[in-house]
Amino acid sequence: MATQNMVQAINDGLRHEMRRDPRVVVLGEDVGKVGGVFRVTAGLYDEFGDERVIDTPLSEGGIIGCAIGMALYGLVPVPEIQFSDFIFPAYDQIVSELAKMRFRSGGEYAAKVVIRTPVGGGIRGGLYHSQSPEALFIHVAGLKVVCPSTPEDAKGLLLASIRDPDPVLFFEPKRIYRAAKGDVPEGEHLVEIGKARTVREGKHVTLIAWGAMVYEAIAAADEAEKQGVSCEILDLRTLWPVDIEAIVASVKKTGRVVIVHEAPKTCGFGAELVALVNEKAFLYLEAPPIRVTGFDTPFPYTLENEYLPLAHRILPAVLETARF
Structure with missing residues (x-):
């Protein structure tokens, strides 16, 4: 085991897969000599050279289009989009080409592409560097x-994503790139796609979160515990396919659910989770599901901490549903 932050763990995962499989290539803006804007790809250029760590022009559509072509010819590209906010020029390539390649070819062609990109707020990035677009891809x-x-999980899920036969959007919560630290297995380490992680067992309320919001859910649960409310915390890890079995099992136990995500509330992934809970576990609910989310506005700069669903906003929702 080695103690690493998320940047180091992802770098370790990329390096491991590039050593294991010569088909794996990394491409994106400044990923080579610079090592990426957050230094996630630092050192890869020196070890693998410019044929496998490729600095690209500033063209997200070009990056993803190029990655799709590489995949169809047998490579395993891992393109980086510098911020998830910049992914929209490539949206057509992703949803019209990459996502449909297996279907349109009757299963003859699969496009193995893992798109890495930093998501979320918490770094004073303002409206063009802080968005959470997961629902658009789910x-x-x-x-x-x-x-x-x-x-x-970042290393284990990255290895699993690179080996998966289908395209994966790999969202990296940049707020915790260096803040989240922990023991990471050296060498081979895979975490199964589609399986949630129970962060904490609890009796009264199920808290569902992912990415940086897991830590806010933990902080809110700590405060709720002081008021006699026991929270079970689920870290989804994989948003799609979602681990509905784990969600239903937890809701059956607690009868109450609070969902936390940074993206705006309207049509956010929390809405789909509420629908799934209602379909699969309605008779076990003791209170209406509650969503604690970002607001239906562009992401602000000076009011970032008011926009984000931090612990001080999660706690009242937990107490409200517990006392319903």
Whole structure:
């Protein structure tokens, strides 16, 4: 085991897969000599050279289009989009081409592409560097969506994503790039896609979160415990396919659920989770599900901590549903 932060764990995962499989290539803006804007790819250029660690022009559509072509010719590209806010010029390539390649070819061609990109707020990035666009990709058939909250899961899920036969959106919560630290297994380490992690067992309320919001859920649960409310915390880790079995099992135990995410509330992934809970566990609910989310506005700069669903906003929702 080695103690690493999330940046180090992802770098370790990329290096491991590039050594294991010569088909794996990394491409994106400044990923080579610079090592990426957050230094996640630092050192890879020196070890693997410019044929496997490729600095690209500033063209997200070009980056993803190039990655799709590489995948169809047998490579395993791992493109980086510098911030998830910049992914929209590539949206057509992702949803119209990448997501549909297996279906449109009758299963003859699969596009093994893992798109890495930092998501979320917490770094004073303002409206163009702080968004959480996961729901836009979960809605698209053919894509898998991953968002780890710990260094160990970041490495394990990255290895699993690179080896998965289908395209994966790998969202990295940049607020905890260096703040989240933990023991990470050296060498081979995989975490199964589609399995949630129970962060904490509890009796009264199920708290569902992912990415950086897992830590806010933990902080809110600590305060709720002082008031006699026991929270079970689920870290989804994989947003799609979602581990509905784990969610239902927890809701059956607690009868109450609070969902936390940074993205705006309207049509956010929390709405789909509420629908799934109602379909699969309605008779076990003791209170209406509650969502604690970002607001239906562009992401602010000076009011960032008011926008984010931090612990001080989660706690009242927990207490409200517990006392319903």
